[in-house]
Every structure is written in structure tokens, then in C-alpha cells.
Amino acid sequence: MGAAEIVGTDLLQGDIAQGINHAAGKTAADFGGTLPGRQAFVDGRASAAVLMMREREVAPVPTGKIGVAEFRLASSVVVVATHGSNRAEQITLENLANVFARDPRSPARNWNDLDPAARSELITPAVCSPAGSMVLEIFQGIVLEGQPFRPDVRLRIEPDLAADLLASRAGTVTLIPRRPSGRGKVLPVADGRPGKSSTAYGPDDNNVHNGDYPLQVPLILYVRQDRLAELTPTLRWLFSDEAADLLEKQGLFPAPKAARTRFVQRLDTR
Known part of the structure; x- marks a missing residue:
């Protein structure tokens, strides 16, 4: 697994993975599940991970205590x-x-x-x-x-x-x-x-x-700070209306447009 890949929950297999690969210009997504994705991110085998984070679970910390940027990308809701x-x-x-x-x-x-x-x-x-x-x-x-x-x-x-x-x-x-x-x-x-x-x-x-609605598990995107620059084109697509529409078709609740706009601003001002 190359270091520039995005891994994580298998809920993002299919159209989202294809969109990421297209934005990156290569095969960049490997959504084989939250547990293997978390391990790959911690071990430094992946630059970013989208993880389903249940209550009381702690954020992953990459080996070497590299800084991590965090984005609440979507939620799976009841x-x-x-x-x-x-x-x-x-x-x-x-x-x-x-x-x-x-x-x-x-x-x-x-x-x-x-x-x-x-x-x-x-x-x-x-x-x-x-x-x-x-x-x-x-x-x-x-x-x-x-x-x-x-x-x-x-x-x-x-x-x-x-x-x-x-x-x-x-x-x-x-x-x-x-x-x-x-x-x-x-x-x-x-x-x-x-x-x-x-x-x-x-x-x-x-x-x-905002996390006020109790029947949900959020999908959090974690990105190594030292990989943010090279991943920016891919992340811009992931925060786009097109990606949000695909997440919605999947039955997920994407982050609202205002939140996604703030995500992009964070990329631009790092």
C-alpha cells in the first residue's frame, strides 16, 4: 500500500472510491474496512483514513506522533x-x-x-x-x-x-x-x-x-499533516457537492455545505 492512499470504512467502496481515484489521477482509495484502515493509518502505510468512530473511541495517532487534521465527513444515521x-x-x-x-x-x-x-x-x-x-x-x-x-x-x-x-x-x-x-x-x-x-x-x-442527534455514527476523515499538501486536490473533490451527492445516494448524511466550505478553507490556509 503506497503512502499516498486513503483507506477506511467499506461504506465508501464504489462511486466514492472511484471519484477519489479520478481526482488523484491514480488508484488512491482502498476502503477495506475501518479496523484495517485504522491500522494502516497508524502504521504510516496510508496518508489518510475515513473511519467510523463509535462513542468513546479515540482518534488514531500515527507512529512518530505526526500531527493529524480531522474532518467530520459524513454520518451513518438511524x-x-x-x-x-x-x-x-x-x-x-x-x-x-x-x-x-x-x-x-x-x-x-x-x-x-x-x-x-x-x-x-x-x-x-x-x-x-x-x-x-x-x-x-x-x-x-x-x-x-x-x-x-x-x-x-x-x-x-x-x-x-x-x-x-x-x-x-x-x-x-x-x-x-x-x-x-x-x-x-x-x-x-x-x-x-x-x-x-x-x-x-x-x-x-x-x-x-453537530453530533446532537443521538442515533448516528460519524465517518471521520483523518489526514496526516505532513501529507495534506499532496492530498489537497483529492480532498477538494471529497468535500465537493458531487461527492456529497454520492454520499447521500449511499444512504449517508454528508457534512452540510457550510461545513464543507470551511473544510476547503482549512486546506487553503494551512
Whole structure:
């Protein structure tokens, strides 16, 4: 592996990798996964790495304690959606665990189990985690803390079925990678865990990028300071509208345009 390569999460295989190679004028991307990418970056076998950074994970430090520039490139997100007629205004991580977990603290089968003022309506939980997204894995890690889903949760449903449930099933709560394009109501999510905010945030671009929306894992781009100059043309493309569109098509939330503009300014003023 050459020292000018970008490595990391396999979510960026395909169009993003091809765009990087085109911008670099050579094969520069090797997205074989976060763990091997992190190791290659630390060992000095890669100049940059895009890593999925879960809570409490520390940034990689290259051998020799080389300085590192950090850019929050995108996030893999879990959006919680329900039928448009549902009167729920928000939901907490604990409520979601009570709905989806096999052995929750306080099982919720009906919407009025979550809110006594809600109408009596059976909850029908479903997960839409298409290829290239991490909906199931992120939700299971953050909300279920690794425990299994309850047996009647519909796992890995197709996007068309998710859209149909949101349009036609009053009691549905469906986990999807992006905001619904058709009918359906997005529920803001409150973290509420000890030491965490109890404010509910919706999955808009700024709440995701700022880290306020709790159901996400960010994709952080780490670049060795001593390689920034040679990687600048490639990084300019990675921060472009074209790359952001490709990240969005992949089911990810790219950094908002204002943030990407700041990234480019950092390249120009180093």
C-alpha cells in the first residue's frame, strides 16, 4: 500500500472510491474496512483514513506522533419514522429499547405504553437497513446495547415496504437510513441516558453534523499533516457537492455545505 492512499470504512467502496481515484489521477482509495484502515493509518502505510468512530473511541495517532487534521465527513444515521397520523412528537432511546428489545426494562407493545395520553394502537416495529447502510448495527449498538431484537420485529425490510408501512400502517415505527421521501412522520430522538441531553433532536443536517442527534455514527476523515499538501486536490473533490451527492445516494448524511466550505478553507490556509 503506497503512502499516498486513503483507506477506511467499506461504506465508501464504489462511486466514492472511484471519484477519489479520478481526482488523484491514480488508484488512491482502498476502503477495506475501518479496523484495517485504522491500522494502516497508524502504521504510516496510508496518508489518510475515513473511519467510523463509535462513542468513546479515540482518534488514531500515527507512529512518530505526526500531527493529524480531522474532518467530520459524513454520518451513518438511524431515522425513526411513524405514520403521519401518529400524535407522538418525540421518542427517547429508552422508549425505543422498550419497543424493539427482546428483554427490555418496560416492554411497550402499544403506543399508550409509551404515553398514557396516546391512542390505543398496537406498535408494529420494523427495520429497513439496505446494503450500504448500517441502520440495524447502529441501532443494536446504541439503543439495544448489543442485545437481540424482539422476535416480531421485521428486520431488513426493503425500502419499498418501509415506505408502504409509513403510508398505510397507523401503528408503525420504522427505522430507516434517511428521512422518508414520501409519506411518514419523523420523530425527534432524545438521548436521555445518564449524563446525556434529554432534549429531543430531529435528524436534520446540522443536528447530525453537530453530533446532537443521538442515533448516528460519524465517518471521520483523518489526514496526516505532513501529507495534506499532496492530498489537497483529492480532498477538494471529497468535500465537493458531487461527492456529497454520492454520499447521500449511499444512504449517508454528508457534512452540510457550510461545513464543507470551511473544510476547503482549512486546506487553503494551512
